[in-house]
Amino acid sequence: MITLQFVPYSELIKLTPVGRIKKILDIAKENKIVLVEGRLKPSEEAELIQRTMEEVNKDFKGIELCTIYPESKNGDTIDKLKATMLNVLIGNRRGLTIIGPATIVKEIKRDPNKIQLLTNNLNKKKRRK
Amino acid sequence: MIKNISRFLSNLFSSIFKRRRSVKLGLYGPTNSGKSTLANRISKDWLGEEMSKASKIPHETREIIIKEKIEVKSKGKTLTFNLVDTPGIATKIDYEDFLKYNMSKKEAKQRAKEATKGVIESIKWLDSMDCVMVVLDSTVNPYSQVNITIIGNLAARDIPVLVVANKIDIKKSNIKKVEDAFPQYDVVGISAEYGHNMEDLYNALFKIVK
Numbered sequence: 001m002i003t004l005q006f007v008p009y010s011e012l013i014k015l016t017p018v019g020r021i022k023k024i025l026d027i028a029k030e031n032k033i034v035l036v037e038g039r040l041k042p043s044e045e046a047e048l049i050q051r052t053m054e055e056v057n058k059d060f061k062g063i064e065l066c067t068i069y070p071e072s073k074n075g076d077t078i079d080k081l082k083a084t085m086l087n088v089l090i091g092n093r094r095g096l097t098i099i100g101p102a103t104i105v106k107e108i109k110r111d112p113n114k115i116q117l118l119t120n121n122l123n124k125k126k127r128r129k
Numbered sequence: 130m131i132k133n134i135s136r137f138l139s140n141l142f143s144s145i146f147k148r149r150r151s152v153k154l155g156l157y158g159p160t161n162s163g164k165s166t167l168a169n170r171i172s173k174d175w176l177g178e179e180m181s182k183a184s185k186i187p188h189e190t191r192e193i194i195i196k197e198k199i200e201v202k203s204k205g206k207t208l209t210f211n212l213v214d215t216p217g218i219a220t221k222i223d224y225e226d227f228l229k230y231n232m233s234k235k236e237a238k239q240r241a242k243e244a245t246k247g248v249i250e251s252i253k254w255l256d257s258m259d260c261v262m263v264v265l266d267s268t269v270n271p272y273s274q275v276n277i278t279i280i281g282n283l284a285a286r287d288i289p290v291l292v293v294a295n296k297i298d299i300k301k302s303n304i305k306k307v308e309d310a311f312p313q314y315d316v317v318g319i320s321a322e323y324g325h326n327m328e329d330l331y332n333a334l335f336k337i338v339k
Contacts, residue, residue, distance in 0.1 A: 041285070042278060042281030042282045042284070042285045043282065043285060045274075045278040045281065045282070046252050046255070046278060046282050049218065049220055049248065049252060049275075049278065050248070050249050050252050050253075052220060052221075053222070053245040053246075053248045053249050054245070054249065056221075056222055056241070056245045058224075061221050061222065061223040062219070062220050062221025062222055062223075063220050063221060064220060064221065064274075065220050065274045065278075066274050067274065067277070102220070102221035102223065108274070109270065110270070110272040110273065110274070111270070111272060112272065112309070112310075
C-alpha cells in the first residue's frame with residue numbers, strides 16, 4: 001500500500017529551513033510519499049539532497065524528488081510580474097513538490113506537460129526477501 | 130542573501146586590487162553524463178594528459194578532482210582556468226545497483242558510501258565556482274529534478290552557466306530537447322568521447338568565463 005502525506009504551506013512556513021528539510025525527510029523515511037504545497041527554494045532542494053545523502057543506509061536508499069511550478073514558458077513580463085506579486089502576497093505556495101522514498105518511488109518522469117510517478121514493485125521485493 | 134553579498138564584495142575587491150585569483154570552472158551534472166570524459170578531453174587537448182578516471186559504472190568520480198592552469202586558446206584569445214571535475218549529483222544511491230558491475234557486496238557498499246559523500250562534496254563546492262559547465266547526457270530526458278536543482282542553484286548564486294549536451298555521437302541524442310528544457314542558457318552539443326564539436330565548446334567558454 002502506498003501512503004501519501006500532504007504537507008500544507010502553512011505548516012512549513014512556521015519552521016526554519018533546516019526544520020522544513022527535516023520534516024520532509026522524516027516523513028519520506030516512514031516510507032510515505034510527501035506532497036508539499038508550494039515549491040522549495042533551489043538552496044532548500046540542494047540541502048534536501050545533502051541531508052538525504054547523509055541519511056542513506058541499507059534501509060533508506062534516498063529519494064525521488066520533483067517540483068512542479070507554473071511559470072510562463074515564453075517569458076511574458078506581465079505573467080512574471082503577476083507571479084512575483086502573488087509570491088509576495090501569499091508566499092511561495094504556488095506549485096507542488098513531490099518527494100518519495102527511493103524504495104517506493106522508482107522514478108518520477110517529468111516532461112513539460114506531464115508528470116508520471118513510477119513505483120517499485122513492492123510485492124516482488126518482499127518475495128525476494 | 131549573505132552569500133550573494135559576500136560574492137559581490139569578493140568580486141569587488143579582486144577587481145579593485147587587480148589580483149586575479151584563479152578562475153574555477155566546474156563540471157557539474159547527474160551521474161554518467163560524461164563529466165570526467167569531458168574533463169579528460171579538455172585536459173588532454175591543452176595539457177596532453179588525462180585528469181580523471183571515466184567509466185560506465187555510476188559514481189566513478191567520488192571526489193573532487195582539480196586540474197590547475199589549463200590554458201585554452203581560440204581565435205587569438207587565451208583563457209586560463211582551474212578545471213574542477215565533480216562527482217555526479219544524485220538523489221538516491223543503492224549499493225545493490227553496483228552489484229551488476231561484478232563488484233563484491235563489500236566493494237559495492239563501500240562505493241555507495243563514498244558516492245554519498247561525493248554528492249555532498251559536489252553541492253558544497255557550488256559556492257566556490259566562478260563558472261560552470263552543466264554536462265547532460267543528450268540521449269536522456271533533460272527534465273530531471275537533479276538538472277533543475279543544479280541549474281536553479283547556479284542561477285540563485287549568479288554563477289555563469291554553459292549547458293553541454295554530451296553524447297551527440299549516439300543516435301538517440303536530442304540536443305533540441307535540452308535546448309527546450311533550458312531556453313535561458315547557451316547549449317553546446319558535443320561528444321566528449323570522440324571530441325566532436327569541441328571547438329564550439331571552447332568558443333562558448335570564452336563567453337561565460339570572465
